[in-house]
Amino acid sequence: MTFILKMAWRDSRASRKRLLLFSLSVVLGIAALVAIGSFTVNLKQAIDDQAKGLLGADLVVSSRAEFSAPVLEHLAALGGERSRTREFSSMLVFQSANDATRLVQVRAVEANFPFFGDFETAPA
Known part of the structure; x- marks a missing residue:
């Protein structure tokens, strides 16, 4: 060697x-x-x-189209709490800034969401 x-x-x-x-x-x-x-x-x-806190739930089921009746029945049979959300993109106009526009994502959530963690908004 x-x-x-x-x-x-x-x-x-x-x-x-x-x-x-x-x-x-x-x-x-x-x-x-x-x-x-x-x-x-x-x-x-x-x-x-931090998955539960980030997600706000144990499971997320998403689709681009409406769920069919059999799928909704199957999800209901799983038990537990459920919350539906709707999301879409839109344009927001800032009237105080010379009608400046921004592309935003709008999310509508049912009242019992999130199941884990808290919602924080600004201003509160």
């Missing part, structure tokens, strides 16, 4: 700067992969820990 190391060291004499650059590149690449992997795991864990 020592012979191999001696030969490698002798071969690297001509280009030690390149060897150092290559070694640093490998070390930085591995460090970046570990950091990104750790960040991903921590982010997933934080989302899982």
Whole structure:
């Protein structure tokens, strides 16, 4: 083993700067992969820990079209509390800002929502 190391060291004499650059590149690449992997795991864990509060419920069933009667019956058979929401996009006009407009998403929610957590509005 020592012979191999001696030969490698002798071969690297001509280009030690390149060897150092290559070694640093490998070390930085591995460090970046570990950091990104750790960040991903921590982010997933934080989302899982706060999922009920973020979602406001245990389960969300959504569709672009109205649910058919059999689907509604099946959902009712599951039991538990339910709350319906409607969402749509619209334009909002700010009369105080020279009729400036903004695209907004409007969400209408039944009174018993959210099942977990609280709604906070500003101004209250």
